[in-house]
Amino acid sequence: xxxxxxxxxxxxxxxxxxxxxxxxxxxxxxxxxxxxxxxxxxxxxxxxxxxxxxxxxxxx
Amino acid sequence: xxxxxxxxxxxxxxxxxxxxxxxxxxxxxxxxxxxxxxxxxxxxxxxxxxxxxxxxxxxxxxxxxxxxxxxxxxxxxxxxxxxxxxxxxxxxxxxxxxxxxxxxxxxxxxxxxxxxxxxxxxxxxxxxxxxxxxxxxxxxxxxxxxxxxxxxxxxxxxxxxxxxxxxxxxxxxxxxxxxxxxxxxxxxxxxxxxxxxxxxxxxxxxxxxxxxxxxxxxxxxxxxxxxxxxxxxxxxxxxxxxxxxxxxxxxxxxxxxxxxxxxxxxxxx
Numbered sequence: 001x002x003x004x005x006x007x008x009x010x011x012x013x014x015x016x017x018x019x020x021x022x023x024x025x026x027x028x029x030x031x032x033x034x035x036x037x038x039x040x041x042x043x044x045x046x047x048x049x050x051x052x053x054x055x056x057x058x059x060x
Numbered sequence: 061x062x063x064x065x066x067x068x069x070x071x072x073x074x075x076x077x078x079x080x081x082x083x084x085x086x087x088x089x090x091x092x093x094x095x096x097x098x099x100x101x102x103x104x105x106x107x108x109x110x111x112x113x114x115x116x117x118x119x120x121x122x123x124x125x126x127x128x129x130x131x132x133x134x135x136x137x138x139x140x141x142x143x144x145x146x147x148x149x150x151x152x153x154x155x156x157x158x159x160x161x162x163x164x165x166x167x168x169x170x171x172x173x174x175x176x177x178x179x180x181x182x183x184x185x186x187x188x189x190x191x192x193x194x195x196x197x198x199x200x201x202x203x204x205x206x207x208x209x210x211x212x213x214x215x216x217x218x219x220x221x222x223x224x225x226x227x228x229x230x231x232x233x234x235x236x237x238x239x240x241x242x243x244x245x246x247x248x249x250x251x252x253x254x255x256x257x258x259x260x261x262x263x264x265x266x267x268x269x270x271x272x273x274x275x276x277x278x279x280x281x282x283x284x285x286x287x288x289x290x291x292x293x294x295x296x297x298x299x300x301x302x303x304x305x306x307x308x309x310x311x312x313x314x315x316x317x318x319x320x321x322x323x324x325x326x327x328x329x
Contacts, residue, residue, distance in 0.1 A: 001090075002089055032108055
C-alpha cells in the first residue's frame with residue numbers, strides 16, 4: 001500500500017522522499033492540532049480529572 | 061517433494077495466494093499505521109498537552125503580575141489580624157488568582173473560575189468549583205486540577221503532608237491555608253467539597269480549602285482529596301507571606317539557604 005503510494009508520487013527519488021516527509025509532517029500537525037484534541041474527550045484517561053464532581057456540582 | 065512439484069506450488073501461491081498475500085500485506089501496513097497513531101497519540105497526550113499548557117500558564121501568570129503589579133519578594137508581609145477580604149465573585153472561566161504550593165515542583169500556577177475541561181482545566185491551570193466559597197469566606201474553597209497532562213498542576217498532590225502551606229494570591233491579598241488531611245474517594249463523593257467537608261448541608265464555621273485531582277496517576281478511577289484549613293492572610297502590597305519565603309529558600313536548596321529563611325521568620329514574629 002505505502003510502496004504503491006510512494007511509486008505514485010511524481011518526480012525523482014529525492015523529490016518523492018521530500019514529499020513523503022512533508023505529507024507525514026502535515027499529518028502529524030493535523031493530528032496534534034485538531035485530531036487528538038477532538039478525540040480526547042471520548043477517551044477514558046482524562047475524563048474526570050475534575051475531581052469529585054464532574055457535572056454534578058452540588059453547589060452549582 | 062520433486063522440483064516440479066515445488067515450482068507448481070509456488071506458482072499457485074503466486075496466483076491465487078498472491079491476492080491473499082497482498083491483502084495480508086495491506087492489513088499489516090494498516091496495523092502498523094494504527095500502532096504508529098497510538099504512539100503519536102500518547103506523545104500528544106503525555107507531552108504535547110503539557111508543552112502547550114505550560115506556555116499558556118506562564119503567559120497568564122505574567123499577565124496577572126502586570127495587572128496587579130510586582131510583589132516585593134524580599135519582604136515578608138506581617139500576618140493580618142482582621143477578617144480577610146473576600147474577592148468579588150469571579151466571572152466564569154476567568155483567571156482570578158495565582159496559587160502557590162511550595163511542596164510542588166511547579167509551585168505557581170493560575171486559578172480560574174469553573175471546572176470545565178476545555179475552557180479551564182485543559183488550558184488555564186487549576187479551576188475553582190463555581191458556587192463553593194471564595195477565599196476569606198467561611199466554607200470550602202474547592203479547587204480541581206489535572207494530575208497528569210495539560211500542565212498537570214496537581215502532579216505532586218500526593219506529596220502534600222499535614223501542615224504544608226497552600227497559598228492563594230489575589231489582586232489584594234495572600235491567603236495561606238495549611239494541609240490537614242489527604243484521602244482517596246470515588247468520583248461521585250461530592251461531599252468532600254461541601255461547605256463543611258464531608259458533611260453536606262451543615263453550616264460552615266471554618267474556612268477550608270479542598271484540592272481535588274485524579275487518582276491513581278494516569279487514571280480517572282478515583283479522586284485524591286486534600287483538605288486544608290485557613291491559617292492567616294497578608295496584604296499583597298506588604299510583600300510575600302512567610303509560607304512562600306520558606307518555600308522559596310527550601311527550593312533554592314539546602315540548609316544554608318533555609319538559615320536566611322528562619323532568620324526572617326524570627327524577625328517577623
